[in-house]
Amino acid sequence: MAKIYLSHNNIVSAYGFHTQAAITNIKNEVSSLQLLEDKRILPHPFYASRIDQNQLLEEYHKLSPKEAHTRLEQMLLVSLSDTLSKANIELTERVGLIISTTKGNIDVLEERNPFPEERAYLGTLGTKIQEFFGFKNKAIVLSNACVSGVLGVAAAKRFIQQGTYDHVFVVGGDLVTQFILSGFNAFQALSEEPCRPYCKTRTGINIGEVAASVLVTKDSQKTIPESVEVIGEASCNDANHISGPSRTGEGLYKSIKVALEHSGHSAEVIDYISAHGTATAFNDEMEAIAFNRAGLEKTPLNSLKGYFGHTLGASGLLETIIGMYSLHQNTLFASKGFQELGVSMPLNIIQKTVSKNCNTFLKTASGFGGCNTAVIFQKLQEY
Incomplete structure (x- = not known):
């Protein structure tokens, strides 16, 4: 393919x-x-x-x-x-x-x-x-x-x-x-x-x-520095509620699981997560549960909402582009505004912008009506 x-x-x-x-x-x-x-x-x-x-x-x-x-x-x-x-x-x-x-x-x-x-x-x-x-x-x-x-x-x-x-x-x-x-x-x-x-x-x-x-x-983009390859993606609607996320993170968990299967990798290959992170009580809790179910609780994670606010339908594309540069600059950007963990499950929130060699990141998004999407991106090997 x-x-x-x-x-x-x-x-x-x-x-x-x-x-x-x-x-x-x-x-x-x-x-x-x-x-x-x-x-x-x-x-x-x-x-x-x-x-x-x-x-x-x-x-x-x-x-x-x-x-x-x-x-x-x-x-x-x-x-x-x-x-x-x-x-x-x-x-x-x-x-x-x-x-x-x-x-x-x-x-x-x-x-x-x-x-x-x-x-x-x-x-x-x-x-x-x-x-x-x-x-x-x-x-x-x-x-x-x-x-x-x-x-x-x-x-x-x-x-x-x-x-x-x-x-x-x-x-x-x-x-x-x-x-x-x-x-x-x-x-x-x-x-x-x-x-x-x-x-x-x-x-x-x-x-x-x-x-x-x-x-x-489909054309090779090896000469474009910020380029990435899409190595896995999946979407799942858990149909939990018109506006409330699943309390078990079911749809997001399944999206991550299938995206990893499509990529041929396990959770350990993910260098960081660009998460949805809206800062509402229910969304952030749901994500924490889903990431733990997927074995990603130790993976560095950020939300960019503290920089742009929630840009709704544009947010996932915006944050994907930021993630592309994060990979190529080997930099993990801080999750702005975070002070103390406020969800029931452990997460590795990026608290300060730091340098880290990165090759792969996971972008997730969740929305009203129970929709969830996960896409995995990988740096091109020449970089």
Whole structure:
């Protein structure tokens, strides 16, 4: 079966409009979370990570758009444009496009938004991105709660291995909106301070927004320094609850177990885990149970939510890209905000950014409706 690689990528975030801006700040343990006040979307101040709109418009207008685009579309276009430019691949029928998002253009349903309500349809979002760049194939919009981003990578791998495409560009994004904030506020899941995944004193999540994109391809990427190979992946839905995770970690455990089986390796080969780590009481506890069941309780683990907040459907793709650089820089990034373990099972939380020779990492994600995905990545041997 063909080997599948991830290489060219770009992250648009509150840190800036290129991946390196995010990497530099994470390495220095600088969070992009800020205390914001916007009564249009939440009546009280809240911590979140938001992209500067003026800077976004400046980058977006460099693309010379011929029609108006929503804020999310602007983010996706800016991110994907950079990745397409670096990849320099002709957009033939052998090239696919996957767009990963939880809520897409949900903000067009808010008051004072100039776009028609029909713009909120996910299919319309896909068409706008596809047509802007001239992809020959219809965009596949993958919306499966908070596993959407990493699931996009797994889906791209399968499309290539079954012969549908030779290359797939995956781009993911979500926004900080009234709909999202009010929903999590109703769950009493929003933290009034920067989030602290896995910490005993954690009080909930912060929401963030990013757009991230990556090339998934069957072509050898040995000359691209940050490239990795996908060596195992799996998804499992435990159907536990519409919003609550399984108390036994069943779906996540099975996803990890099958991904390891597909990779041909045991848990001992994993050098570190890029976990979901939302900083809610139930999610972090579920993950701790699943990782222990999988024999990964001693494996170094981090959550990047303390840097970006929870970026919903984009989070898994964003964190995969950060993981690629973590491997190639032989650096384990600190799980920002962590102070004292606050789950019932042992975990090896990365408390300070440290150097460590790394070859393989596991990316996991879990989401509403019981969805879970695990993907294992390996550094190319030349590096």
